[in-house]
Ligand SMILES: Nc1ncnc2c1ncn2[C@@H]1O[C@H](COP(=O)(O)OP(=O)(O)OP(=O)(O)O)[C@@H](O)[C@H]1O
């Protein structure tokens with residue numbers, strides 16, 4: 001009896017082994033394929049964006065003007081200008097302001113949720129944050145237009161409330177949920193033993209957050225901030241609605257601006273496909289690509305730098 | 310210990326339950342100044358819970374209910390306003406080594422710095438003294454800037470001890486410190502503890518009966534949250550134990 005049982009067992013074992021021998025490599029290949037496809041898509045998109053503007057970029061684009069001139073007159077009949085400096089300044093000013101709001105606010109909220117709340121209150125807060133993340137960007141734009149605009153006019157006595165300040169606040173609020181949820185994950189991943197060790201040494205909760213949890217979670221927190229930056233740079237509709245649509249280098253947060261993304265969104269529909277203007281917008285796309293790449297690369301180097309220290 | 314010795318910690322009627330489950334059941338015992346009291350007992354006996362009541366780490370467990378009193382130098386720890394100041398008086402070493410994510414130097418200097426002591430030369434002295442006390446200094450003196458988390462397990466445990474000593478505590482609590490440490494390092498740390506008892510009062514939770522026998526002046530046996538017996542090592546490690554279970558546990562005949 002023992003013999004038969006062990007015989008069937010062995011049979012089953014070897015069958016399941018044989019299946020595993022086929023399935024495991026297949027799964028491995030599938031995963032590998034997913035990984036490669038990510039690379040493929042990134043390059044594919046970059047290639048598409050670049051090739052759509054390639055003719056213009058290679059042959060007729062004055063790179064110096066493109067990078068250093070604030071004059072963007074793509075539709076002028078006599079004096080076409082393709083300078084993006086004002087647009088870059090628009091993007092940078094709005095993004096910088098957004099981050100000045102979103103980073104402290106987002107990280108603060110992440111710390112609060114992860115370290116200072118528990119039970120149903122914590123869950124409720126997390127749900128609210130997720131809800132914030134789910135608000136469509138056009139709704140944010142509408143808030144900028146309908147609520148922030150009159151408020152800014154009132155409070156700052158500004159002629160118009162659609163400006164860097166408005167766009168920055170809106171973008172900041174949009175980036176907060178990302179920073180909160182990823183930041184909270186990063187803090188949650190820090191082992192409790194660190195907290196206990198620090199508290200048992202007589203450190204306060206804040207000192208523990210500041211001196212132990214931040215360093216321990218730094219790469220996750222940095223990722224949270226950068227995804228927030230990425231969202232801010234890439235956001236289009238909301239900033240289009242909130243920043244006032246004026247191509248100029250801002251002198252104060254109350255000046256209207258236009259961002260790179262808003263320019264593409266606003267103008268692409270009106271251009272002749274394949275024309276210089278059309279292609280110039282794709283050149284802006286390439287510029288945006290380079291921006292985000294630079295942000296990610298810096299982040300990567302920063303994280304590595306900290307790690308090796 | 311004679312009755313003349315000063316009582317450092319007085320525990321009376323200490324009970325702890327976690328959401329209704331009893332972990333400690335009216336424990337009463339005293340720890341004398343400059344003695345090593347060891348606590349032995351099987352898993353879930355409540356040993357760690359007991360230590361957590363001394364430095365009030367139990368506060369951070371939301372569903373823990375504590376009754377009874379723990380007094381240090383006559384003052385009830387639960388009446389203490391500044392819990393951080395209390396914890397600075399009590400060094401705590403956990404079962405698994407915890408190198409904080411900072412340099413070796415900063416690990417040891419952490420508690421003093423957080424308490425506002427930032428004088429560089431004083432810190433240098435302090436760090437060196439604590440690392441010497443925990444028998445780690447010679448191994449790390451040339452790489453004080455390296456991450457504490459990159460040390461070996463045994464080294465990290467000695468780093469943890471150095472850190473626990475950095476506030477010049479009056480009481481040192483160790484919770485199964487040798488669990489992740491090789492026997493050689495364990496012996497070195499034991500030597501360190503024998504030295505330290507001149508300065509501090511030590512509560513040593515251990516699941517190595519022999520360690521309790523080697524190190525302690527007195528030993529307590531915990532069982533299912535109850536204090537079964539507490540007496541001098543001469544009694545506990547003899548046939549003359551008051552409770553049959555103590556004898557069985559010490560002899561390894563338990564269960
Ligand atoms: N944070 C907690 N929440 C709920 N129950 C807990 C908690 N910590 C401990 N307990 C329970 O309290 C009892 C005593 O646990 P404790 O950790 O004090 O035992 P111990 O003697 O230290 O055991 P070990 O030798 O395994 O470390 C156990 O039944 C345990 O399950």
Ligand SMILES: [Mg+2]
Pocket residue numbers: 356357358484
């Ligand atoms: Mg324990």
